[in-house]
Amino acid sequence: xxxxxxxxxxxxxxxxxxxxxxxxxxxxxxxxxxxxxxxxxxxxxxxxxxxxxxxxxxxxxxxxxxxxxxxxxxxxxxxxxxxxxxxxxxxxxxxxxxxxxxxxxxxxxxxxxxxxxxxxxxxxxxxxxxxxxxxxxxxxxxxxxxxxxxxxxxxxxxxxxxxxxxxxxxxxxxxxxxxxxxxxxxxxxxxxxxxxxxxxxxxxxxxxxxxxxxxxxxxxxxxxxxxxxxxxxxxxxxxxxxxxxxxxxxxxxxxxxxxxxxxxxxxxxxxxxxxxxxxxxxxxxxxxxxxxxxxxxxxxxxxxxxxxxxxxxxxxxxxxxxxxxxxxxxxxxxxxxxxx
Numbered sequence: 371x372x373x374x375x376x377x378x379x380x381x382x383x384x385x386x387x388x389x390x391x392x393x394x395x396x397x398x399x400x401x402x403x404x405x406x407x408x409x410x411x412x413x414x415x416x417x418x419x420x421x422x423x424x425x426x427x428x429x430x431x432x433x434x435x436x437x438x439x440x441x442x443x444x445x446x447x448x449x450x451x452x453x454x455x456x457x458x459x460x461x462x463x464x465x466x467x468x469x470x471x472x473x474x475x476x477x478x479x480x481x482x483x484x485x486x487x488x489x490x491x492x493x494x495x496x497x498x499x500x501x502x503x504x505x506x507x508x509x510x511x512x513x514x515x516x517x518x519x520x521x522x523x524x525x526x527x528x529x530x531x532x533x534x535x536x537x538x539x540x541x542x543x544x545x546x547x548x549x550x551x552x553x554x555x556x557x558x559x560x561x562x563x564x565x566x567x568x569x570x571x572x573x574x575x576x577x578x579x580x581x582x583x584x585x586x587x588x589x590x591x592x593x594x595x596x597x598x599x600x601x602x603x604x605x606x607x608x609x610x611x612x613x614x615x616x617x618x619x620x621x622x623x624x625x626x627x628x629x630x631x632x633x634x635x636x637x638x639x640x641x642x643x644x645x646x647x648x649x650x651x652x653x654x655x656x657x658x659x660x661x662x663x664x665x666x667x668x669x670x671x672x673x674x675x676x677x678x679x680x681x682x683x684x685x686x687x688x689x690x691x692x693x694x695x696x697x698x699x700x701x702x703x704x705x706x707x708x709x710x
Contacts (some may be wrong), residue, residue, distance in 0.1 A: 465498070484518075546663060560670065568603060578606070613673070
């Protein structure tokens with residue numbers, strides 16, 4: 371079983387040192403970030419990155435995001451320069467505004483670096499996470515000669531992302547303690563993956579929404595944000611079906627939800643519903659879970675709720691569609707992919 375160690379308590383320093391040693395030797399470490407837990411390996415070790423793809427069952431042409439340290443602005447710039455051949459001025463403005471934080475930038479890649487992590491593309495996704503455990507680990511890695519950590523979500527490919535160490539153990543606990551160390555940094559405060567911006571062109575292009583919204587990116591970049599098109603590079607979490615629990619997910623309006631419950635009546639069985647609007651059911655086998663009205667609170671709990679509702683007895687998960695407000699774009703994106 372994968373080994374879990376407390377990365378916040380009195381033994382945190384030893385846990386970080388153990389993690390760095392493992393990463394240098396090409397093994398895997400699950401680390402907390404502010405978004406979700408990532409399955410990390412040295413981004414410049416081809417064999418180590420291959421272990422990520424194997425552990426997740428992820429296609430090797432589906433690129434990974436590389437996480438870098440923010441010990442100082444100079445160190446951050448040095449790490450970016452190690453991986454990226456160019457940084458457009460608007461991308462630099464986005465780094466200054468949102469790093470450390472839940473924003474990934476796709477940049478032109480320097481030839482010969484992070485080939486496996488890039489999924490064979492001439493671009494590279496870079497992120498500077500704000501979680502204190504992630505930053506301590508990345509800083510210690512940099513001191514040990516590791517430039518960055520490739521770290522997709524620490525779960526089986528296409529499944530619900532983990533936002534706690536227990537979720538990682540449930541997903542990847544079949545790996546032994548030599549193969550995987552899980553750093554327990556508590557629950558992830560943001561709860562859904564980073565916003566991804568393609569910065570390989572003349573203006574920012576939104577590839578994946580997150581809790582840093584389009585308007586925030588546009589204001590910081592000083593340029594309009596374009597929509598994803600056929601010229602966009604492949605990026606993490608952009609497949610049509612993703613973030614899916616075992617039970618099928620269906621998105622419905624509040625009126626559709628209530629109408630379906632009324633039709634089924636007492637015959638409703640093994641259904642879990644995540645909703646904002648008031649609902650009623652005469653069946654004791656319908657599980658109702660209230661969705662927060664605040665998008666940040668909903669994002670924080672979203673994946674944990676989907677996991678809890680998908681308890682083995684649930685056969686259907688119905689979710690009330692999020693509001694059309696742009697603040698819900700990241701949540702809507704995850705739910706649409708989970709329902710696909």
